[in-house]
Amino acid sequence: MSAPAAPSPAAGLRRFLAERPPQPERCGLCAAAVDEARHRHLVDTDQRRLVCACPPCFLLMDRPGATDGRFRAVPDRYLTDPGHRLDDRAWEALQIPVGVVFFFRNPALDRLVALYPSPAGATESELEPEAWSTALGDSRLVGLLEPDVEALLLHRDPGGRVTCHLVPIDICYELVGRMRLLWQGFDGGAEARAALDAFFARVEERARPVAEEAGP
Numbered sequence: 561m562s563a564p565a566a567p568s569p570a571a572g573l574r575r576f577l578a579e580r581p582p583q584p585e586r587c588g589l590c591a592a593a594v595d596e597a598r599h600r601h602l603v604d605t606d607q608r609r610l611v612c613a614c615p616p617c618f619l620l621m622d623r624p625g626a627t628d629g630r631f632r633a634v635p636d637r638y639l640t641d642p643g644h645r646l647d648d649r650a651w652e653a654l655q656i657p658v659g660v661v662f663f664f665r666n667p668a669l670d671r672l673v674a675l676y677p678s679p680a681g682a683t684e685s686e687l688e689p690e691a692w693s694t695a696l697g698d699s700r701l702v703g704l705l706e707p708d709v710e711a712l713l714l715h716r717d718p719g720g721r722v723t724c725h726l727v728p729i730d731i732c733y734e735l736v737g738r739m740r741l742l743w744q745g746f747d748g749g750a751e752a753r754a755a756l757d758a759f760f761a762r763v764e765e766r767a768r769p770v771a772e773e774a775g776p
Contacts, residue, residue, distance in 0.1 A: 587599075600634065605708055654691055672692055
């Protein structure tokens, strides 16, 4: 009886070149598989990054007192301030090369951080405090902003109208990733602009007036 033939080098190489099946998203705390389209997020305040969370782990981090730990649950509230107005001069002081910018409060730096989407991803804007104070100072949303997990999202449409929303921080990074994927040419291109319009239509649909949250 002859010995079995040894596998050829080419056959072994094909095993490594074969496309691997996609791996499921997993919870950053317990490693359980999560629904890729519907799971919630936590902010890892040590690593300054978002992590996926299964429902039990999210509820654990969302309970009273959990905000003092390393992981913070990203809320699901959307607020708008209809009374907030930003004129051309205030917007130009921000020196943002695109029509979108979001601010979040970083407790480690003890200041607001401003980021905007670009072909390279999230790009930080080195703003003077006076610039963002002029842009945001009279909005009641500033006082409601939760550090690390929420952002103030400003959008200037082609007509010059500027809206300001308080949103979960994860949707801002979702927008950054989407713009990076679709961006073409100098101004982003038609597909990126359409995605941007659809994104802000969803934000405005979900947002409640700040008066409903803060009271009179």
